[in-house]
Amino acid sequence: MLRFENLCKRYGERIIFQGLRYSIGAGCVALNDESGSGKSTLLGILAGTIEADEGEVWLDAHSLRTAPLEARSTLASIPDDCIANPLQTGRAFLDQVASTRQTIVDSRTLDLAHRFGLAPHLEKRFEQMSFGTRKKMFLTATALGRPAVIIADEPTGGLDAAARAVLVDWFKTLAEDRTVFFSSYDTALMQACNAQTISFADLGMSV
Numbered sequence: 311m312l313r314f315e316n317l318c319k320r321y322g323e324r325i326i327f328q329g330l331r332y333s334i335g336a337g338c339v340a341l342n343d344e345s346g347s348g349k350s351t352l353l354g355i356l357a358g359t360i361e362a363d364e365g366e367v368w369l370d371a372h373s374l375r376t377a378p379l380e381a382r383s384t385l386a387s388i389p390d391d392c393i394a395n396p397l398q399t400g401r402a403f404l405d406q407v408a409s410t411r412q413t414i415v416d417s418r419t420l421d422l423a424h425r426f427g428l429a430p431h432l433e434k435r436f437e438q439m440s441f442g443t444r445k446k447m448f449l450t451a452t453a454l455g456r457p458a459v460i461i462a463d464e465p466t467g468g469l470d471a472a473a474r475a476v477l478v479d480w481f482k483t484l485a486e487d488r489t490v491f492f493s494s495y496d497t498a499l500m501q502a503c504n505a506q507t508i509s510f511a512d513l514g515m516s517v
Contacts, residue, residue, distance in 0.1 A: 411455030442468030
């Protein structure tokens with residue numbers, strides 16, 4: 311469901327990574343590497359928010375380079391900062407994502423929102439939310455439609471123990487028939503999600 315070949319990213323003269331390749335079907339995969347290794351850059355490329363200098367990404371068999379609309383329609387992304395329109399409410403954000411995925415905010419989505427403790431925050435604007443609340447809004451949005459690939463950068467950032475438990479249960483549910491690819495230093499999270507743990511060395515990186 312997620313595949314990338316020969317990915318390369320440079321900033322000026324600095325090579326962040328090159329020659330990255332991997333193929334992932336249904337399941338959870340956790341990218342665990344040292345700080346500054348390029349994890350967020352790689353996830354940004356996979357989510358289509360950062361452009362690679364070389365290589366290609368396929369999301370559910372759609373090329374992010376040659377068929378970006380089709381590829382992005384199969385994706386749910388949770389960035390590290392989870393910043394949306396600061397004046398947008400949580401409910402409006404979910405409605406917007408639902409519209410983009412040609413679906414509605416259904417009972418399953420609202421149930422996940424309540425499990426994350428978001429009921430008191432749905433009418434708040436993003437500028438009024440804590441970091442953890444914003445993260446839970448983006449995580450809840452993964453329930454909208456049926457994205458084939460979920461990309462998450464440090465998904466437990468800002469979450470308390472109760473929300474972490476909900477996240478683990480949700481990622482395991484998603485991984486039954488979809489790809490969940492996330493970055494984390496949290497060994498307990500990786501084990502709880504039954505995630506395959508990889509590093510850049512496993513992606514064939516050369517510099």
